[in-house]
Amino acid sequence: MSIQVRNIHKQFGAFTALDDISLDFPTGELVALLGPSGCGKTTLLRIIAGLEQADAGQVLLDGEDASGTHVRDRQVGFVFQHYALFRHMTVFDNVAFGMRMKPRGQRPSEKQIAEKVHELLNLVQLDWLADRFPSQLSGGQRQRIALARALAVEPRVLLLDEPFGALDAKVRKELRRWLRKLHEDLHITSIFVTHDQEEALEVADRVVLMNQGHVEQIGTPEEVYRHPATPFVYGFLGSVNFFHGRVEGEGLRVGGDHLHHGVQGLGQGAEVVAFARPHELDIMVDGDAGDGVAARINRILAFGVTARVELDGINGATGQHFEVELTRERVAQLDLHEGQSVRLLPSRLSLFEQPHAARAAGAAR
């Protein structure tokens, strides 16, 4: 089932949680709502579920306006960050809950319920825990039971609110893969909220990036990572270096340095922020002062597959830190050492004009 939200607005007192949000979630896709805490992603999810009501705007489920439909009639499966399992019921009873609460006419027989519960418990690979109580399970197991419970009512949509937020890193990674596989088997339209960019990029078909109640960018993980549309997205997805500068001729003036760059669509003298990912920077040891940004090597971390070089900006870009990713061969070839003065040369730069940039710098920090 498809989900659409139209011009959703939500205010908590003086705080605007969601500001005119319109989104389409096509049938069968797994979409991540990604953003820093307080960006409104959970509020949006709760509005779609019907647990919260928007001040203005519509939620369309399968093209029908669901704004007036109560949660219990929306047929959405909701998974909570802290599981919200009924602790006085066994795992079996938890999963059976939704079926047992149906009106008498639609309620399956106890035998059918038992079959369905075991089928779901098998699906989440926890059939052997049917008689346990939630307090006897680990966090990862609890969340899988919570998911089985949500699936028991055959929801048309699955909404997950930071489903892995309360789990430790290893379990989280495991469950991520598992959720992706489950989605491929079931193909229920799913939305999950997360603040973990790695999680969103790894699991989702599409990622919706949110910040301060706005949608910043929508796209496949590849798109949003490779072509961030706004400075915020740049700063939020992966590590990034940024240079404050001014457009000058064919390039960019950064403090006392100059960067050659094919600047397009920006007027001369425009204040900009330029972004480059760590692997998009190269280090020049003997370059003349004509090109590149001067920096001093602070630390070289060469224990991984690639080496990471941390630098401090000098010569106008003072007080700034840069991070460069090089192959270890390149580090050896350049014979880099700590304390050395070098120049940074970007192979690719993304420019954003200042008014935008101010917000990005805040996010990137």
Place this chain on the structure above:
Amino acid sequence: MATAAPSLPLRPTSSAAPPFRVLPGFNLTLGYTLGYLSLIVLIPLAAVFLKTAELTLAEFWNVVTAPRVVASYKLSFGMSLLAAAINAVFGLMLAWALVRYSFPGKKLIDALVDLPFALPTAVAGISLTALYAKNGWLGQFLEPLGIQVAFKPLGVLVALVFIGLPFVVRTVQPILEDLDTELEEAATSLGAQRWQTFRHVILPIVFPALLTGFALAFARAVGEYGSVIFIAGNIPMVSEITPLMIITKLEQYDYTGATAIATVMLILSFALLLIINGLQAWTAKRTGRDR
């Protein structure tokens, strides 16, 4: 292959080291608890039994099964159970309202709940009587409807409900405060109606606390004297409570008679409280809380 451990002589693991507990103070705590309980509770109660033992079995039986006395048991225990049940229902509602909603005067109402604790019971009795008597503020409206409160068993019930109210509210309140609204949201998103959520999710969670509140309210009601005697009117066979029977015996200097009735009261109360405790243990076990 065996690991190359240094060949230390194996220490005998038995006898030598005395077993120790990680949490200190067990002996002290147990000793203190028993000593204190004996001094404050057990010795006085034992005195009741000792005094009663002065009677022969036949005399004892005569005293405790006298028709007036039996009628008082029925009234006392029946009304106490009923009052505790009423308090369980309305106390839960009151606690719910206090926890879940904010409304003007909430703090004031919260404080009012404890008032039956603080008020001298005689004052409560007198004011209730004044209210419900034939010419009282409320009584004058109830009387034409054929409802007599003062000087009837109903009056006893009203007084017992009044003094038992705080128990249920105060035992249930913290549990409700801890209750995660996510649980209700989860139940609702799974299609549960409001009452189903209450019946299957909220009630099982608050039930042990509710039972505790019920037991406390009941225990208090059984022992209540001051507020009841004014409104009950103390008509033999109709509105005499057991504590009053004891006082009556005392006033006649029939100390053994008084302790005999007290003994029966004690045993009955103890049995009922034991049943309530058993019920609590049973629900705890059934809902996986006993670990």
